[in-house]
Amino acid sequence: MDNDLQLWIVMIALGIGSFGLRFAFTGLVGDRQMPEWLLRHLRYTAVAVLPALVAPLVAWPAATNGEVDPARLLAAFAALIVGFVSKRAMAAILAGIAVLYVMLWWLG
Incomplete structure (x- = not known):
């Protein structure tokens, strides 16, 4: 990394991406019943x-x-x-x- 600003931009972007992936399961799908095959795979x-x-x-x-x-x-x-x-x-x-x-x- 060349400077601190670039490092902070990367860290914030990764944090937003990580939150988005988790929110897709918990926020958008959290109140619905998931298929059995998906639950079986999530166990691993x-x-x-x-x-x-x-x-x-x-x-x-x-x-x-x-x-x-x-x-x-x-x-x-x-x-x-x-x-x-x-x-x-x-x-x-x-x-x-x-x-x-x-x-x-x-x-x-």
Whole structure:
């Protein structure tokens, strides 16, 4: 970004766009019954968001300038295994955090 004004314009435009997308579901469609197929797909939205946020941080971590990091790969693998076995998102997150901190400490 060249200047602060351009940054603020982009942030405000993104905020308006985000509000518009959410308002389309809650404000315009909120009082109507949604079709069953749409409700079934919306259930998986939260499940898809967390991996989409975490995957770039594991595959191309900024902390290592995009190089593969064994600590982050092991933490992601531990979170995947704990989540699969326990079926609890918080347990998977905590396992990933614990393994990441231990591996970063151990590997230096």
